[in-house]
Amino acid sequence: MCAKTLRSVHEHRKPASLRGRSFKRPTTGRFDINGDERKFKKKHSKANGIVSPMPNGKPTTSKKVNGMVNGVNGHAVVHMEDEADTSSGRGVATSSKYAAIQEQRANLPIARGETHSTIPAISIHDPSFATIGKEALLNEFREHDVTVLLGETGSGKTTQVPQYLLESGLAGEGMIAVTQPRRVAATSLAARVAAEQNGRVGSVVGYSVRFDERSSTDTRIKYLTDGMIFRELLSDPLLSKYSVVIVDEAHERSLRTDLLIANLKTIQQKRNDASQGKGKGKEKEKERLKIIIMSATLDAEKFAKFFPGSKIIYVQGRQHPVTIYHSAQGQLDYVDSAMRTFFQIHVDQPPGDVLIFLPGQEDIESLDNSIRLYANQLPPNQQEVLICTMYASQAPGQNAKVFNATPPNTRKCILATNIAETSITIPGVKYVIDTGKCKEKRYLAKNTGGGFDTLMTRDITKSSAMQRAGRAGREGPGFCFRLYTEESFKSMALSAEPEIMRSISALKTLFLIGGLDQSGEITQLGREMAAFPLEPVYSRAVLASKEYGCTNEVLTIIAVLSASSKVFVDSSEQRDAVAEARKKFKHGSGDHLTVLNVVRAYKDVALSENKSGRREWCRKHFLNERALLEANDIREQLQQTCERLGIDWKVSCGDGDEPVIQSFGQGLAMNTAFLQPDGTYKQTMGQSTVKIHPSSTLCDKKAPTIVYDEVVYTNQIYARGVSIISKSFLAGLGALKVRQA
DNA sequence: GAGCACTGC
Numbered sequence: 142m143c144a145k146t147l148r149s150v151h152e153h154r155k156p157a158s159l160r161g162r163s164f165k166r167p168t169t170g171r172f173d174i175n176g177d178e179r180k181f182k183k184k185h186s187k188a189n190g191i192v193s194p195m196p197n198g199k200p201t202t203s204k205k206v207n208g209m210v211n212g213v214n215g216h217a218v219v220h221m222e223d224e225a226d227t228s229s230g231r232g233v234a235t236s237s238k239y240a241a242i243q244e245q246r247a248n249l250p251i252a253r254g255e256t257h258s259t260i261p262a263i264s265i266h267d268p269s270f271a272t273i274g275k276e277a278l279l280n281e282f283r284e285h286d287v288t289v290l291l292g293e294t295g296s297g298k299t300t301q302v303p304q305y306l307l308e309s310g311l312a313g314e315g316m317i318a319v320t321q322p323r324r325v326a327a328t329s330l331a332a333r334v335a336a337e338q339n340g341r342v343g344s345v346v347g348y349s350v351r352f353d354e355r356s357s358t359d360t361r362i363k364y365l366t367d368g369m370i371f372r373e374l375l376s377d378p379l380l381s382k383y384s385v386v387i388v389d390e391a392h393e394r395s396l397r398t399d400l401l402i403a404n405l406k407t408i409q410q411k412r413n414d415a416s417q418g419k420g421k422g423k424e425k426e427k428e429r430l431k432i433i434i435m436s437a438t439l440d441a442e443k444f445a446k447f448f449p450g451s452k453i454i455y456v457q458g459r460q461h462p463v464t465i466y467h468s469a470q471g472q473l474d475y476v477d478s479a480m481r482t483f484f485q486i487h488v489d490q491p492p493g494d495v496l497i498f499l500p501g502q503e504d505i506e507s508l509d510n511s512i513r514l515y516a517n518q519l520p521p522n523q524q525e526v527l528i529c530t531m532y533a534s535q536a537p538g539q540n541a542k543v544f545n546a547t548p549p550n551t552r553k554c555i556l557a558t559n560i561a562e563t564s565i566t567i568p569g570v571k572y573v574i575d576t577g578k579c580k581e582k583r584y585l586a587k588n589t590g591g592g593f594d595t596l597m598t599r600d601i602t603k604s605s606a607m608q609r610a611g612r613a614g615r616e617g618p619g620f621c622f623r624l625y626t627e628e629s630f631k632s633m634a635l636s637a638e639p640e641i642m643r644s645i646s647a648l649k650t651l652f653l654i655g656g657l658d659q660s661g662e663i664t665q666l667g668r669e670m671a672a673f674p675l676e677p678v679y680s681r682a683v684l685a686s687k688e689y690g691c692t693n694e695v696l697t698i699i700a701v702l703s704a705s706s707k708v709f710v711d712s713s714e715q716r717d718a719v720a721e722a723r724k725k726f727k728h729g730s731g732d733h734l735t736v737l738n739v740v741r742a743y744k745d746v747a748l749s750e751n752k753s754g755r756r757e758w759c760r761k762h763f764l765n766e767r768a769l770l771e772a773n774d775i776r777e778q779l780q781q782t783c784e785r786l787g788i789d790w791k792v793s794c795g796d797g798d799e800p801v802i803q804s805f806g807q808g809l810a811m812n813t814a815f816l817q818p819d820g821t822y823k824q825t826m827g828q829s830t831v832k833i834h835p836s837s838t839l840c841d842k843k844a845p846t847i848v849y850d851e852v853v854y855t856n857q858i859y860a861r862g863v864s865i866i867s868k869s870f871l872a873g874l875g876a877l878k879v880r881q882a
Numbered sequence: 883g884a885g886c887a888c889t890g891c
Contacts, residue, residue: 322889351891368890397890503885533887559887580887596886674891705889778891835884853886861886 239339246301246337278302278454279309286409287432287448291441292456298435299389300334303362306385307345311431315384316360320367322395324350327364331355334362351674352774367397379408385431391444392436392604394639405432406448437604440636461614463573467627475576476504478624480511486572486622487519487526487552493571493619494553496561498609500578500598502532502711505556512554524552531557535711543567562608573613577601577625581637584645585854593829593852600629604636650811653826654681673782674775675703681808683779683788689800692783693793694737698801700776701736701768702850702862708739708768709836715763722762723838730798731839731847731864733805743769802864806848810874813866815846822847822860825871834859846871 282288292298303319306312321327331348338345347356349365356363365373367388373380380386386405391398409430416428434444434451445451472478479497486495499505509528516526529543540560547553547569555567559579579601582594601609606623613619623630651657656667656677663671670680679699686695701708712719726742728734746758759766783790794800806813814822814831820843821830831852833840837860839847850862 324890366890372891393889395889501886506885562888582887703891707886711885775891832883834886836886840883855886856884859884 239336242337246297246304275305279305279311281452281454282306282311282431282433285450285452286413286429287434287451289434289436289441289444289448289451289453290456291436291453296456298456299330300337302433302435303385303387304334304337307361311385312361313384316382317362317385317387318370318380318383319362319364319387319389320370320398320401321364322367322390322393322398324353324366326390327366328353331362331364334364338362352778367395367401370401371397374404379412380430381412383430385433387433387435389435390437391434392440392636394440394637399639402434402444402447405430461616461618463610463614463619463621465610465621465623467623467630468625471626471629472624475499475578475624476508476511479508479574479576480515482574482622482624483512483554484515486574486620487524487554490572490620492524492552494547494555494567494569495572495574496555496557496567496570496612497574497576498561498579499556499558499576500580501558502535504576505530505532505558508556524550527551527553529553529555531555531560533558533560533706561612562605567612568616570612570615571617571619573609573619573621575601575606575609575621575623575625577606577623577629577633579605593827593854593858595854597855600633602634602636603630606630606633651677653810654678654808656681669786672786674778675699678808678811679703682804683783685807686800686804687788687792689794689804690792691794691797691800691804692788692790694801695804696776696779696783696790697740697772698733698736698805700772700779701740703775704768704771706765706768706771708736708765708772710763710765712763719763725762727838728798730802731844732837732850732862733802733864734798735838737801739764740769740772799867802848802866803870805864806866806870809848809850812849812852812860813847813871813874814849814860815868815871816843825874829858831858831860833863834861837861837863839863839865 290298290302299319303317306317319327319330321330327348327350331342331346335342335344335346340346342348343355343357344359346362347360347364348354349356349363349369351366351368370380370386388398388402388405391402409432412428412430432448434448436444441453445453468478476499479499483495483497497508499508509530512526512528516528519526525548527547531540531543543553543555543557544567553569555561555570557567561567577600578598580596580598582596585593585595610621610623613621648657648661651667652659652661654677655664656670658664666681666684669684670677673680673683675683679702682695682699683692686692709723726735726738728738742762743755743759743764747755750758756766759769780790811826813825815825817823817830821832823830829852831849833842833847833849834853842865844863844865846866846868847860847863848866849860849864852858852860
């Protein structure tokens, strides 16, 4: 019976080729899953370090990866980077605490001279590294305008290098900027470094992220998000208040980091040219700009090539050894394989939590069910299994459960998406199971039959696989089980294709909505659009709302759509209750005004209820309060932008829906479609046929003409965030269609 | 009638 139930769990999974696979229920007390297909090839059983791929494809073991074993003399491991303790930095440390912090600083690999230097364009894996210490590192910074600093997690480079530059006087009179791709990293790093400087955040060490800035005239080291430094570029194109700009996490190749690096090159040339012409000595130094690119070990030479004359320096990390196993044969059904591997660990291996990487929610739920089913049949003397799931659209409270301490005699099993790869560090993990899969959003070009975003399961990259394995070695020696062969690993791409290479399809949209003219120059409308911290299509909708007299409503809706997390929370267990709760907010015109109804209802509740009452109301209605609060912040920021541009944001259309939707139509002109006899929709500007996503309030409503926020191709091509738009509005787009042609 | 990785202003 159980086998049947399990099969049915898997039956609905894709791909279809996997259907019908069954799992034999164990007949003995011992859960023997060590069948033929489940033999792992163990690599370097006595290895002292991660098996790292060489550029030439030969795996090697790197012994020095292991900082603890090399002797940190019993000091607790201090993770100096993304997990820096935020709370410790809020106040001024006591003198004994300060002394302890300084001792920790001195013991970091970067301070102890575990750095290597090599000449540019030579592989960083070259064995002929010279070991240099802090002073030598500073000399390299002094002698080179651009330094590429490679370092593994835990090396302390992000916290220490800015302080070295400050303490040595190398930064001169100017400030040191350290850019980060994520907000939490910027704020927690500033807290940590402020504590190391025995000061408060906002004095010598500060940060700047959206909605939150802590800096003053005293501030010399500033951690900021790459988005914020772009805002600063608008008012100070040469970044003149900074003498050093450090770009951290450059290997992630985010759109903004890439653009920032490109801009920095130009800025440096301009500033260094200017400094040649005038002044001497100190004055000259003040003008010059130093750039430090910090990156994980892959991709270094690309950055070095981009900056001729730059220097590559390598810093050891502090990571415990992780033994990596590859599956002997390829696995067709990675969910099934993950389950077998989990129980193999659970039965045979010493205590320690297990982290399983899966591509998405659907697989997580499926594996959750399977493990639950079989965990109940384990003999009573076995440890309990506690399953935690973690993915972006899950309620925040549910996600937070992974941080709870594991109860006694229990093994925690965490089923997570990429969310656990970089953003979040989960304590207690000793074993990692890596399915080798992830989901990636990718723009499918028109000439290949697309013209829209796709979200597909695909193989991860080598650098992703390394990152996942590393998650097992944060607190002690760990193990990583890869559900793919070593050959598959070798054939993986080195690292993700830079975002800039797979996302930009925006030029035509900008032209269509009037942000650019025919020669590609920015228009007056485009300039106003750029003032808003929004996607251009939504900036356009705000500007249109001025004409339609509904700025108030449009700002509210856009603020919610722009929040980082979704307002509607998923719960597969309470599906009916979710549907029932959604009904209350439903607006006949579609999803945009439904969002407005949610915000209005929340505001009503906020008038009569206290904090816990509001929270309870959100929980009951399956709404994410954090998203609503963030939307409120965004709304206030948008109001300020409106005021700067002389737009009256108080103008309201009351209960009217038509003006609101038409405002969106101006921005989302590309995303309009009309009903065809077979019930699908044909795009007005594009050849594709789309369906309304089942999560939409308009699903199955057969609205004649629609406007939507986005198209995503999963199993079918779906339009999401859909509202009914008038036929006459669509007819009015005829002129745009001509422009498009 | 299906299910959605991660960021940023």
